[in-house]
Amino acid sequence: MHDKHDHGSHLTEIELRVRTLESLLVKKGYVDPKALDVLIDTYETKVGPRNGAKVIAKAWSDPDYKARLLKDATAAIAEHGFTGRQGEHMVAVENTDVVHNLVVCTLCSCYPWPVLGLPPVWYKSAPYRSRVVMDPRSVLADFGVTLPADKEIRVWDSTAEIRYLVLPVRPTGTEGWSEEQLAALITRDSMIGTGLAKSPTKTTVEVL
Amino acid sequence: MNGAQDLGGVMGFGPVVAEKEEPVFHAAWERRAFALTLAMGAPGGWNLDQSRGARENLHPAEYLAKSYYEIWIAGLLRLMAERGLIAPDEIAAGEPLHLPKPAPRVLTAQSIPALLAKGASTLRPAVTQQRFHLGQRVRARNIHPYGHTRLPRYVRARVGTITHVHGTHVFPDCNAAGRGEDPQWLYTVRFPARELWGEAADPTVTVSIDAWESYLEPQ
Numbered sequence: 001m002h003d004k005h006d007h008g009s010h011l012t013e014i015e016l017r018v019r020t021l022e023s024l025l026v027k028k029g030y031v032d033p034k035a036l037d038v039l040i041d042t043y044e045t046k047v048g049p050r051n052g053a054k055v056i057a058k059a060w061s062d063p064d065y066k067a068r069l070l071k072d073a074t075a076a077i078a079e080h081g082f083t084g085r086q087g088e089h090m091v092a093v094e095n096t097d098v099v100h101n102l103v104v105c106t107l108c109s110c111y112p113w114p115v116l117g118l119p120p121v122w123y124k125s126a127p128y129r130s131r132v133v134m135d136p137r138s139v140l141a142d143f144g145v146t147l148p149a150d151k152e153i154r155v156w157d158s159t160a161e162i163r164y165l166v167l168p169v170r171p172t173g174t175e176g177w178s179e180e181q182l183a184a185l186i187t188r189d190s191m192i193g194t195g196l197a198k199s200p201t202k203t204t205v206e207v208l
Numbered sequence: 209m210n211g212a213q214d215l216g217g218v219m220g221f222g223p224v225v226a227e228k229e230e231p232v233f234h235a236a237w238e239r240r241a242f243a244l245t246l247a248m249g250a251p252g253g254w255n256l257d258q259s260r261g262a263r264e265n266l267h268p269a270e271y272l273a274k275s276y277y278e279i280w281i282a283g284l285l286r287l288m289a290e291r292g293l294i295a296p297d298e299i300a301a302g303e304p305l306h307l308p309k310p311a312p313r314v315l316t317a318q319s320i321p322a323l324l325a326k327g328a329s330t331l332r333p334a335v336t337q338q339r340f341h342l343g344q345r346v347r348a349r350n351i352h353p354y355g356h357t358r359l360p361r362y363v364r365a366r367v368g369t370i371t372h373v374h375g376t377h378v379f380p381d382c383n384a385a386g387r388g389e390d391p392q393w394l395y396t397v398r399f400p401a402r403e404l405w406g407e408a409a410d411p412t413v414t415v416s417i418d419a420w421e422s423y424l425e426p427q
Contacts, residue, residue, distance in 0.1 A: 018281060135410070
Protein backbone atom coordinates (compact mmCIF):
# COMPACT_ATOMS: atom_id res chain seq x y z
CA MET A 1 0.00 0.00 0.00
CA HIS A 2 1.19 3.50 -0.65
CA ASP A 3 1.07 6.50 1.60
CA LYS A 4 -0.41 8.60 -1.19
CA HIS A 5 -3.85 7.79 0.21
CA ASP A 6 -2.91 9.39 3.49
CA HIS A 7 -3.60 12.97 4.35
CA GLY A 8 -2.60 15.21 7.22
CA SER A 9 -5.22 14.43 9.85
CA HIS A 10 -5.05 10.71 9.08
CA LEU A 11 -1.30 10.69 9.60
CA THR A 12 -1.73 12.43 12.90
CA GLU A 13 -4.20 9.80 14.00
CA ILE A 14 -1.88 6.90 13.17
CA GLU A 15 1.10 8.72 14.66
CA LEU A 16 -0.81 9.16 17.87
CA ARG A 17 -2.02 5.56 17.87
CA VAL A 18 1.49 4.13 17.40
CA ARG A 19 2.96 6.47 20.03
CA THR A 20 0.27 5.45 22.53
CA LEU A 21 0.77 1.79 21.70
CA GLU A 22 4.52 1.98 22.21
CA SER A 23 4.12 3.74 25.53
CA LEU A 24 1.56 1.17 26.67
CA LEU A 25 3.73 -1.80 25.66
CA VAL A 26 6.77 -0.30 27.39
CA LYS A 27 4.78 0.34 30.57
CA LYS A 28 3.43 -3.21 30.52
CA GLY A 29 7.01 -4.47 30.33
CA TYR A 30 6.73 -6.17 26.94
CA VAL A 31 9.07 -3.91 25.01
CA ASP A 32 12.42 -2.23 25.66
CA PRO A 33 12.50 1.03 23.69
CA LYS A 34 16.28 0.68 23.25
CA ALA A 35 15.65 -2.55 21.36
CA LEU A 36 13.30 -0.67 19.02
CA ASP A 37 16.06 1.85 18.32
CA VAL A 38 18.51 -0.92 17.43
CA LEU A 39 16.00 -2.63 15.10
CA ILE A 40 15.31 0.65 13.30
CA ASP A 41 18.98 1.59 13.02
CA THR A 42 19.85 -1.86 11.65
CA TYR A 43 17.46 -1.63 8.72
CA GLU A 44 17.73 2.10 8.16
CA THR A 45 21.52 2.44 8.13
CA LYS A 46 23.26 -0.96 8.17
CA VAL A 47 21.42 -3.50 6.01
CA GLY A 48 20.52 -2.55 2.46
CA PRO A 49 21.10 -3.19 -1.25
CA ARG A 50 24.83 -2.37 -0.95
CA ASN A 51 25.10 -5.84 0.61
CA GLY A 52 23.52 -7.47 -2.41
CA ALA A 53 25.71 -5.40 -4.75
CA LYS A 54 28.82 -6.83 -3.07
CA VAL A 55 27.52 -10.36 -3.68
CA ILE A 56 26.76 -9.65 -7.34
CA ALA A 57 30.07 -7.86 -7.97
CA LYS A 58 31.88 -10.86 -6.53
CA ALA A 59 29.88 -13.23 -8.75
CA TRP A 60 30.74 -11.14 -11.81
CA SER A 61 34.43 -11.19 -10.91
CA ASP A 62 34.97 -14.72 -9.64
CA PRO A 63 33.57 -17.64 -11.68
CA ASP A 64 34.02 -20.06 -8.76
CA TYR A 65 32.04 -17.78 -6.47
CA LYS A 66 29.32 -17.41 -9.12
CA ALA A 67 29.08 -21.20 -9.35
CA ARG A 68 28.75 -21.44 -5.55
CA LEU A 69 26.11 -18.68 -5.54
CA LEU A 70 23.99 -20.43 -8.16
CA LYS A 71 24.38 -23.80 -6.42
CA ASP A 72 23.81 -22.76 -2.79
CA ALA A 73 23.05 -19.06 -2.50
CA THR A 74 22.50 -19.12 1.27
CA ALA A 75 26.04 -20.41 1.89
CA ALA A 76 27.65 -18.22 -0.78
CA ILE A 77 25.98 -15.07 0.57
CA ALA A 78 26.96 -16.05 4.12
CA GLU A 79 30.61 -15.87 3.01
CA HIS A 80 30.09 -12.09 3.09
CA GLY A 81 28.51 -12.28 6.55
CA PHE A 82 25.00 -11.62 5.21
CA THR A 83 22.73 -14.11 6.95
CA GLY A 84 19.58 -14.48 8.97
CA ARG A 85 16.15 -12.98 9.15
CA GLN A 86 14.26 -13.10 5.84
CA GLY A 87 17.29 -14.56 4.09
CA GLU A 88 17.44 -17.99 5.72
CA HIS A 89 16.87 -19.86 2.44
CA MET A 90 18.30 -18.00 -0.53
CA VAL A 91 18.14 -18.87 -4.23
CA ALA A 92 20.04 -16.83 -6.84
CA VAL A 93 18.60 -16.72 -10.36
CA GLU A 94 20.80 -15.67 -13.25
CA ASN A 95 19.88 -13.25 -16.01
CA THR A 96 21.45 -14.10 -19.36
CA ASP A 97 21.18 -13.05 -22.99
CA VAL A 98 18.05 -15.16 -23.30
CA VAL A 99 16.48 -15.20 -19.80
CA HIS A 100 15.31 -12.38 -17.52
CA ASN A 101 14.17 -13.01 -13.94
CA LEU A 102 11.75 -10.96 -11.84
CA VAL A 103 10.86 -11.44 -8.17
CA VAL A 104 7.57 -10.69 -6.42
CA CYS A 105 5.53 -11.71 -3.40
CA THR A 106 1.90 -11.59 -4.51
CA LEU A 107 0.61 -12.62 -1.07
CA CYS A 108 2.49 -10.13 1.13
CA SER A 109 5.96 -8.58 0.95
CA CYS A 110 8.55 -11.37 1.17
CA TYR A 111 11.95 -9.94 0.27
CA PRO A 112 15.58 -10.93 0.96
CA TRP A 113 16.35 -8.55 3.84
CA PRO A 114 20.03 -9.48 4.48
CA VAL A 115 21.04 -8.58 0.93
CA LEU A 116 18.48 -5.91 -0.06
CA GLY A 117 17.22 -4.45 3.23
CA LEU A 118 13.53 -3.64 3.60
CA PRO A 119 11.43 -3.56 0.42
CA PRO A 120 10.46 -0.30 -1.30
CA VAL A 121 6.80 0.76 -1.23
CA TRP A 122 6.17 -0.19 -4.86
CA TYR A 123 7.30 -3.78 -4.21
CA LYS A 124 4.67 -4.11 -1.46
CA SER A 125 1.99 -2.31 -3.46
CA ALA A 126 -1.09 -3.73 -5.14
CA PRO A 127 -0.15 -2.54 -8.66
CA TYR A 128 3.11 -4.52 -8.64
CA ARG A 129 1.87 -7.62 -6.82
CA SER A 130 -1.23 -7.95 -8.97
CA ARG A 131 0.21 -7.39 -12.44
CA VAL A 132 3.78 -8.71 -12.51
CA VAL A 133 2.64 -12.35 -12.54
CA MET A 134 0.23 -11.72 -15.40
CA ASP A 135 1.94 -9.15 -17.58
CA PRO A 136 5.56 -8.65 -16.51
CA ARG A 137 6.49 -6.76 -19.68
CA SER A 138 4.00 -4.01 -18.88
CA VAL A 139 5.44 -3.75 -15.36
CA LEU A 140 8.95 -3.52 -16.80
CA ALA A 141 7.65 -0.73 -19.03
CA ASP A 142 6.56 1.15 -15.89
CA PHE A 143 10.24 1.01 -14.89
CA GLY A 144 11.39 2.13 -18.35
CA VAL A 145 12.77 -1.31 -19.18
CA THR A 146 12.11 -2.89 -22.58
CA LEU A 147 13.40 -6.38 -23.30
CA PRO A 148 13.56 -8.16 -26.66
CA ALA A 149 10.14 -9.66 -27.46
CA ASP A 150 11.57 -13.18 -27.65
CA LYS A 151 13.45 -13.03 -24.34
CA GLU A 152 12.19 -15.56 -21.81
CA ILE A 153 10.83 -13.95 -18.64
CA ARG A 154 10.76 -15.97 -15.44
CA VAL A 155 8.70 -14.52 -12.60
CA TRP A 156 9.34 -15.89 -9.11
CA ASP A 157 6.46 -15.51 -6.65
CA SER A 158 7.96 -15.87 -3.14
CA THR A 159 5.14 -17.87 -1.59
CA ALA A 160 7.31 -19.74 0.96
CA GLU A 161 10.43 -18.84 2.99
CA ILE A 162 12.68 -19.14 -0.07
CA ARG A 163 14.05 -15.70 -0.96
CA TYR A 164 15.22 -14.87 -4.46
CA LEU A 165 18.11 -12.68 -5.59
CA VAL A 166 18.49 -11.83 -9.27
CA LEU A 167 22.03 -12.00 -10.67
CA PRO A 168 21.90 -9.29 -13.36
CA VAL A 169 23.82 -9.39 -16.62
CA ARG A 170 27.25 -7.78 -16.27
CA PRO A 171 27.33 -4.66 -18.43
CA THR A 172 29.72 -4.63 -21.37
CA GLY A 173 32.68 -2.29 -21.17
CA THR A 174 33.52 -3.26 -17.58
CA GLU A 175 36.40 -5.61 -18.32
CA GLY A 176 39.12 -5.33 -15.70
CA TRP A 177 36.94 -3.38 -13.26
CA SER A 178 37.38 -3.97 -9.54
CA GLU A 179 34.54 -5.37 -7.44
CA GLU A 180 34.10 -1.94 -5.86
CA GLN A 181 33.74 -0.32 -9.28
CA LEU A 182 31.30 -3.01 -10.41
CA ALA A 183 29.22 -2.71 -7.23
CA ALA A 184 28.49 0.92 -8.11
CA LEU A 185 26.66 -0.30 -11.24
CA ILE A 186 24.41 -2.72 -9.35
CA THR A 187 21.10 -1.17 -8.39
CA ARG A 188 18.50 -2.55 -6.01
CA ASP A 189 16.03 -2.91 -8.87
CA SER A 190 18.54 -4.91 -10.95
CA MET A 191 18.61 -7.48 -8.13
CA ILE A 192 14.78 -7.67 -8.06
CA GLY A 193 14.54 -7.79 -11.84
CA THR A 194 12.65 -4.54 -12.43
CA GLY A 195 15.87 -2.94 -13.61
CA LEU A 196 19.17 -3.71 -15.31
CA ALA A 197 22.65 -2.99 -14.05
CA LYS A 198 23.77 0.52 -14.94
CA SER A 199 25.80 1.05 -18.06
CA PRO A 200 29.40 2.07 -17.30
CA THR A 201 29.35 5.13 -19.53
CA LYS A 202 26.68 6.77 -17.39
CA THR A 203 28.55 6.22 -14.14
CA THR A 204 32.20 6.56 -15.11
CA VAL A 205 32.46 9.86 -13.31
CA GLU A 206 31.10 8.65 -10.00
CA VAL A 207 33.08 5.41 -10.17
CA LEU A 208 36.39 7.13 -10.94
CA MET B 209 -8.09 -17.47 2.74
CA ASN B 210 -9.35 -15.86 -0.44
CA GLY B 211 -8.68 -12.41 0.99
CA ALA B 212 -7.56 -9.09 -0.40
CA GLN B 213 -3.92 -10.05 0.14
CA ASP B 214 -4.08 -12.62 -2.68
CA LEU B 215 -3.46 -10.08 -5.42
CA GLY B 216 -1.98 -12.04 -8.34
CA GLY B 217 -4.00 -11.27 -11.49
CA VAL B 218 -6.34 -8.71 -9.89
CA MET B 219 -6.84 -5.73 -12.21
CA GLY B 220 -7.43 -2.02 -11.97
CA PHE B 221 -4.67 -0.83 -9.61
CA GLY B 222 -2.95 1.32 -12.22
CA PRO B 223 0.76 1.74 -12.95
CA VAL B 224 3.59 0.77 -10.64
CA VAL B 225 5.00 4.05 -9.35
CA ALA B 226 8.54 3.84 -8.01
CA GLU B 227 9.69 6.70 -5.82
CA LYS B 228 13.11 8.15 -6.65
CA GLU B 229 15.66 8.03 -3.81
CA GLU B 230 13.06 6.39 -1.62
CA PRO B 231 13.79 6.48 2.14
CA VAL B 232 13.56 3.23 4.15
CA PHE B 233 10.76 4.74 6.23
CA HIS B 234 8.45 7.60 5.25
CA ALA B 235 7.54 8.83 8.73
CA ALA B 236 8.72 8.46 12.31
CA TRP B 237 5.66 6.34 13.19
CA GLU B 238 6.56 3.83 10.47
CA ARG B 239 9.91 3.25 12.16
CA ARG B 240 8.21 2.55 15.48
CA ALA B 241 5.47 0.40 13.89
CA PHE B 242 8.09 -1.75 12.16
CA ALA B 243 10.21 -2.17 15.29
CA LEU B 244 7.24 -2.75 17.62
CA THR B 245 6.00 -5.54 15.38
CA LEU B 246 9.39 -7.26 15.32
CA ALA B 247 9.98 -6.73 19.05
CA MET B 248 6.57 -8.11 20.08
CA GLY B 249 7.17 -11.49 18.44
CA ALA B 250 9.12 -12.85 21.42
CA PRO B 251 6.86 -11.70 24.30
CA GLY B 252 3.75 -12.31 22.19
CA GLY B 253 4.74 -15.86 21.33
CA TRP B 254 3.16 -15.95 17.89
CA ASN B 255 4.86 -17.31 14.78
CA LEU B 256 5.46 -15.74 11.37
CA ASP B 257 2.48 -17.51 9.82
CA GLN B 258 0.18 -16.24 12.54
CA SER B 259 1.42 -12.68 11.91
CA ARG B 260 0.66 -13.02 8.21
CA GLY B 261 -2.72 -14.55 8.98
CA ALA B 262 -3.59 -11.64 11.29
CA ARG B 263 -2.86 -9.09 8.54
CA GLU B 264 -4.86 -11.00 5.93
CA ASN B 265 -7.85 -11.16 8.23
CA LEU B 266 -8.56 -7.48 7.76
CA HIS B 267 -11.75 -6.68 5.85
CA PRO B 268 -10.74 -6.52 2.16
CA ALA B 269 -11.78 -2.87 1.89
CA GLU B 270 -9.60 -2.02 4.87
CA TYR B 271 -6.66 -4.08 3.61
CA LEU B 272 -6.64 -2.25 0.30
CA ALA B 273 -7.14 1.20 1.83
CA LYS B 274 -4.52 0.99 4.55
CA SER B 275 -0.83 1.74 4.04
CA TYR B 276 1.65 -1.07 4.61
CA TYR B 277 2.62 -0.26 8.19
CA GLU B 278 -1.00 0.53 9.07
CA ILE B 279 -1.72 -3.09 8.12
CA TRP B 280 1.14 -4.19 10.35
CA ILE B 281 -0.26 -2.24 13.31
CA ALA B 282 -3.74 -3.64 12.73
CA GLY B 283 -2.26 -7.15 12.64
CA LEU B 284 -0.24 -6.53 15.79
CA LEU B 285 -3.29 -5.27 17.67
CA ARG B 286 -5.25 -8.34 16.63
CA LEU B 287 -2.48 -10.75 17.71
CA MET B 288 -2.16 -9.03 21.10
CA ALA B 289 -5.92 -8.89 21.65
CA GLU B 290 -6.34 -12.58 20.81
CA ARG B 291 -3.79 -13.47 23.50
CA GLY B 292 -5.02 -11.02 26.13
CA LEU B 293 -1.74 -9.09 26.10
CA ILE B 294 -3.55 -5.78 26.03
CA ALA B 295 -7.21 -4.97 26.55
CA PRO B 296 -9.38 -2.52 24.58
CA ASP B 297 -9.75 -0.26 27.62
CA GLU B 298 -5.98 0.01 27.88
CA ILE B 299 -5.70 1.06 24.26
CA ALA B 300 -8.41 3.66 24.83
CA ALA B 301 -6.74 4.95 28.00
CA GLY B 302 -3.16 4.66 26.73
CA GLU B 303 -2.28 3.32 30.18
CA PRO B 304 -1.91 -0.18 31.66
CA LEU B 305 -5.08 -1.08 33.58
CA HIS B 306 -4.55 -4.84 33.94
CA LEU B 307 -1.65 -7.06 34.96
CA PRO B 308 0.70 -7.94 32.08
CA LYS B 309 1.33 -11.48 30.96
CA PRO B 310 3.77 -12.85 33.55
CA ALA B 311 7.51 -12.91 32.75
CA PRO B 312 7.36 -12.06 29.07
CA ARG B 313 10.46 -12.75 26.97
CA VAL B 314 11.49 -9.17 26.34
CA LEU B 315 13.78 -8.49 23.40
CA THR B 316 16.92 -6.68 24.58
CA ALA B 317 18.99 -4.32 22.47
CA GLN B 318 22.10 -6.42 23.04
CA SER B 319 20.51 -9.62 21.77
CA ILE B 320 19.33 -8.18 18.44
CA PRO B 321 22.43 -8.47 16.18
CA ALA B 322 22.84 -12.18 16.96
CA LEU B 323 19.10 -12.88 16.66
CA LEU B 324 18.81 -11.16 13.28
CA ALA B 325 21.98 -12.85 11.99
CA LYS B 326 20.60 -16.25 13.01
CA GLY B 327 17.09 -15.77 11.64
CA ALA B 328 14.53 -18.52 11.89
CA SER B 329 15.06 -21.35 9.45
CA THR B 330 11.87 -23.15 8.45
CA LEU B 331 13.80 -26.24 7.28
CA ARG B 332 13.01 -29.35 9.33
CA PRO B 333 14.22 -32.96 9.22
CA ALA B 334 12.29 -35.00 6.67
CA VAL B 335 9.62 -37.16 8.25
CA THR B 336 7.93 -38.33 5.06
CA GLN B 337 9.05 -39.70 1.72
CA GLN B 338 9.41 -37.09 -1.03
CA ARG B 339 6.38 -37.58 -3.28
CA PHE B 340 7.33 -35.55 -6.38
CA HIS B 341 10.59 -35.37 -8.31
CA LEU B 342 12.41 -32.77 -10.38
CA GLY B 343 10.84 -32.35 -13.80
CA GLN B 344 7.53 -33.93 -12.77
CA ARG B 345 4.30 -32.33 -13.94
CA VAL B 346 1.94 -31.55 -11.08
CA ARG B 347 -1.41 -29.85 -10.67
CA ALA B 348 -2.00 -27.28 -7.94
CA ARG B 349 -5.04 -28.44 -6.01
CA ASN B 350 -8.26 -26.50 -6.31
CA ILE B 351 -8.63 -25.71 -2.62
CA HIS B 352 -10.13 -22.69 -0.88
CA PRO B 353 -9.21 -22.86 2.81
CA TYR B 354 -10.88 -20.37 5.15
CA GLY B 355 -7.65 -20.14 7.13
CA HIS B 356 -4.17 -18.93 6.17
CA THR B 357 -2.65 -20.52 3.08
CA ARG B 358 0.28 -19.73 0.79
CA LEU B 359 -1.24 -21.25 -2.33
CA PRO B 360 -2.27 -18.24 -4.44
CA ARG B 361 -5.60 -18.42 -6.23
CA TYR B 362 -4.12 -17.82 -9.67
CA VAL B 363 -2.34 -21.21 -9.76
CA ARG B 364 -5.14 -23.37 -8.35
CA ALA B 365 -6.15 -26.22 -10.70
CA ARG B 366 -3.26 -25.29 -13.03
CA VAL B 367 -0.49 -27.61 -14.21
CA GLY B 368 3.20 -26.85 -13.77
CA THR B 369 6.58 -28.53 -13.52
CA ILE B 370 8.74 -29.11 -10.46
CA THR B 371 12.02 -27.20 -10.88
CA HIS B 372 13.45 -27.24 -7.33
CA VAL B 373 13.12 -29.46 -4.27
CA HIS B 374 13.85 -27.51 -1.06
CA GLY B 375 13.58 -30.19 1.63
CA THR B 376 10.84 -30.20 4.27
CA HIS B 377 9.66 -26.87 5.67
CA VAL B 378 7.18 -25.71 8.29
CA PHE B 379 3.69 -25.83 6.74
CA PRO B 380 2.07 -22.39 7.12
CA ASP B 381 -1.56 -23.52 6.85
CA CYS B 382 -1.09 -25.63 9.98
CA ASN B 383 1.36 -23.38 11.81
CA ALA B 384 -0.87 -20.30 11.41
CA ALA B 385 -3.77 -22.19 12.94
CA GLY B 386 -1.67 -23.03 16.01
CA ARG B 387 -1.82 -26.75 15.17
CA GLY B 388 1.95 -27.27 15.01
CA GLU B 389 4.53 -27.13 12.26
CA ASP B 390 3.56 -30.25 10.28
CA PRO B 391 6.71 -30.01 8.07
CA GLN B 392 6.13 -30.95 4.43
CA TRP B 393 8.26 -31.21 1.32
CA LEU B 394 8.56 -27.87 -0.41
CA TYR B 395 8.94 -27.53 -4.17
CA THR B 396 9.26 -24.76 -6.72
CA VAL B 397 6.67 -25.25 -9.45
CA ARG B 398 6.93 -23.40 -12.76
CA PHE B 399 3.79 -22.60 -14.76
CA PRO B 400 3.69 -21.25 -18.32
CA ALA B 401 1.81 -17.94 -18.34
CA ARG B 402 -0.56 -19.41 -20.94
CA GLU B 403 -1.54 -22.18 -18.52
CA LEU B 404 -2.39 -19.54 -15.91
CA TRP B 405 -3.90 -16.77 -18.00
CA GLY B 406 -5.01 -18.35 -21.27
CA GLU B 407 -3.99 -18.23 -24.89
CA ALA B 408 -3.64 -14.45 -25.01
CA ALA B 409 -0.82 -14.56 -22.46
CA ASP B 410 2.80 -13.95 -23.43
CA PRO B 411 4.34 -17.29 -24.54
CA THR B 412 7.79 -16.21 -23.31
CA VAL B 413 6.62 -15.85 -19.68
CA THR B 414 6.63 -18.42 -16.89
CA VAL B 415 5.63 -17.90 -13.25
CA SER B 416 7.04 -20.00 -10.43
CA ILE B 417 5.67 -20.44 -6.94
CA ASP B 418 6.97 -22.34 -3.94
CA ALA B 419 4.44 -25.00 -3.01
CA TRP B 420 4.17 -27.42 -0.10
CA GLU B 421 3.49 -31.01 -1.03
CA SER B 422 -0.14 -31.03 0.07
CA TYR B 423 -0.86 -28.15 -2.34
CA LEU B 424 -0.03 -30.45 -5.25
CA GLU B 425 -1.32 -33.57 -6.92
CA PRO B 426 0.25 -35.71 -9.65
CA GLN B 427 -0.78 -34.78 -13.16
